[in-house]
Amino acid sequence: xxxxxxxxxxxxxxxxxxxxxxxxxxxxxxxxxxxxxxxxxxxxxxxxxxxxxxxxxxxxxxxxxxxxxxxxxxxxxxxxxxxxxxxxxxxxxxxxxxxxxxxxxxxxxxxxxxxxxxxxxxxxxxxxxxxxxxxxxxxxxxxxxxxxxxxxxxxxxxxxxxxxxxxxxxxxxxxxxxxxxxxxxxxxxxxxxxxxxxxxxxxxxxxxxxxxxxxxxxxxxxxxxxxxxxxxxxxxxxxxxxxxxxxxxxxxxxxxxxxxxxxxxxxxxxxxxxxxxxxxxxxxxxxxxxxxxxxxxxxxxxxxxxxxxxxxxxxxxxxxxxxxxxxxxxxxxxxxxxxxxxxxxxxxxxxxxxxxxxxxxxxxxxxxxxxxxxxxxxxxxxxxxxxxxxxxxxxx
Ligand code: MLT
Numbered sequence: 001x002x003x004x005x006x007x008x009x010x011x012x013x014x015x016x017x018x019x020x021x022x023x024x025x026x027x028x029x030x031x032x033x034x035x036x037x038x039x040x041x042x043x044x045x046x047x048x049x050x051x052x053x054x055x056x057x058x059x060x061x062x063x064x065x066x067x068x069x070x071x072x073x074x075x076x077x078x079x080x081x082x083x084x085x086x087x088x089x090x091x092x093x094x095x096x097x098x099x100x101x102x103x104x105x106x107x108x109x110x111x112x113x114x115x116x117x118x119x120x121x122x123x124x125x126x127x128x129x130x131x132x133x134x135x136x137x138x139x140x141x142x143x144x145x146x147x148x149x150x151x152x153x154x155x156x157x158x159x160x161x162x163x164x165x166x167x168x169x170x171x172x173x174x175x176x177x178x179x180x181x182x183x184x185x186x187x188x189x190x191x192x193x194x195x196x197x198x199x200x201x202x203x204x205x206x207x208x209x210x211x212x213x214x215x216x217x218x219x220x221x222x223x224x225x226x227x228x229x230x231x232x233x234x235x236x237x238x239x240x241x242x243x244x245x246x247x248x249x250x251x252x253x254x255x256x257x258x259x260x261x262x263x264x265x266x267x268x269x270x271x272x273x274x275x276x277x278x279x280x281x282x283x284x285x286x287x288x289x290x291x292x293x294x295x296x297x298x299x300x301x302x303x304x305x306x307x308x309x310x311x312x313x314x315x316x317x318x319x320x321x322x323x324x325x326x327x328x329x330x331x332x333x334x335x336x337x338x339x340x341x342x343x344x345x346x347x348x349x350x351x352x353x354x355x356x357x358x359x360x361x362x363x364x365x366x367x368x369x370x371x372x373x374x375x376x377x378x379x380x381x382x383x384x385x386x387x388x389x390x391x392x393x394x395x396x
Pocket of ligand 1: 039040042108131
C-alpha cells in the first residue's frame with residue numbers, strides 16, 4: 001500500500017481552516033469580542049422566498065406516491081438545465097444546448113473533479129494570487145504548475161505572453177480573490193491563445209452575477225472561439241445564497257474536442273460513474289431562483305451585497321489604501337497599511353477591531369502585503385466594521 005505522497009506537497013491546512021483556527025484561538029482568550037466576519041465568502045442573506053417555496057413544495061411532493069423522486073437524470077433534471085440555458089441566453093446572449101450543461105453540488109467540487117479527464121502530464125497555469133482549490137487539486141495529482149503574476153502593474157489581470165507553455169489554464173473572472181474582471185478584449189486574447197495552442201481554459205464564473213460593467217463578459221462563451229477551448233463552472237452559492245444548500249453547474253461545449261474525443265462525453269462518463277446528482281428539492285429551488293420572480297428576488301440580494309462592497313471601497317478610498325475589486329465583484333483586495341504583511345495585519349485587525357478578513361498571502365506569494373474583504377456580511381455589520389477600521393487607522 002502506498003499513499004499519495006503528493007499530499008505532502010500541499011499546505012498542511014486549507015486557507016480558510018487556518019483563518020478559522022486563528023479566530024477560534026482568539027475567541028478562547030477573549031470570548032466577549034463582537035466579531036465581524038469578512039473573511040470566507042459566505043453569504044448572510046436568507047434564501048429568497050421563491051427558493052423556499054420551491055423547496056417546501058418539492059419536499060412535500062417527495063412524501064407522496066406520485067411525486068416521489070429517486071435517482072434523477074445524471075446531468076440534472078431537464079427543467080433545471082432548460083432554465084440554466086434560458087438564464088445564459090438572457091444574461092449573456094449565449095446559446096447553450098441542454099446536453100452541455102451538468103448540474104452539480106457546486107463549482108468547487110467540479111473544479112477539482114474535472115481533473116479526472118486530463119492526463120497528469122499537463123502543464124497547468126494559474127494566476128498568483130489564486131483561489132487555492134486550483135493549486136491544491138493539481139498538486140494532489142502531481143501536476144506541474146506555472147504561476148501568472150497578478151499585480152497592480154497588470155491591473156491584477158495576467159495575460160498570455162510569448163513562450164507561455166500551458167495546457168490547462170484557470171481563469172476566474174470576476175476574480176477571487178482580487179475582484180478584478182477581464183474585459184472582452186483581454187478575454188479574447190486568452191481564447192485566441194488557447195485555440196492556437198490546444199490548451200483548455202477552465203473558466204470559473206462563480207461571481208458572474210455581480211458584474212455590472214457591460215464591457216465585462218459574464219460567460220466566456222460570449223467570446224468567439226470559446227466553445228472550442230473552454231469549460232465554464234458556475235454556482236448558485238453567491239448568486240442565490242446557496243452556500244449551505246449546494247447547487248452549481250458546469251458547461252462542457254460539444255465543440256470542445258481534444259485527441260479526437262469530445263470532452264463533454266468524457267465528463268459525462270466521469271459524472272455517471274462517480275456522482276449521483278443533486279437532491280430534487282434543491283434542483284427545484286435552483287430553477288426557481290434563475291427565472292421570473294425568483295430572479296428578481298436574488299437580484300435584490302446581489303444589489304444589497306454590491307452596496308456593501310461600495311461602502312467598503314469608499315472606506316479604503318478615504319483611508320487612501322490602494323485596492324481593487326468591489327465593483328463587479330463581492331471582493332475587495334486591499335494593500336495592508338504601514339507595509340504590514342498579510343498575516344500580521346490579519347492578526348492586528350482581529351485583535352484591535354475584531355474584524356476578520358482573509359490574508360492575501362494565503363492566495364499565493366503575490367498576495368503578500370494584501371488582505372481580502374468580502375461584502376457578504378449584513379449592512380449593519382459592514383458599516384460597523386468600516387467604522388472600527390477608520391477609527392483605528394485614520395490619521396490625525
Ligand atoms: C472564498 O471565500 O474564497 C470562497 O467562499 C470559497 C469558496 O467558494 O469555496
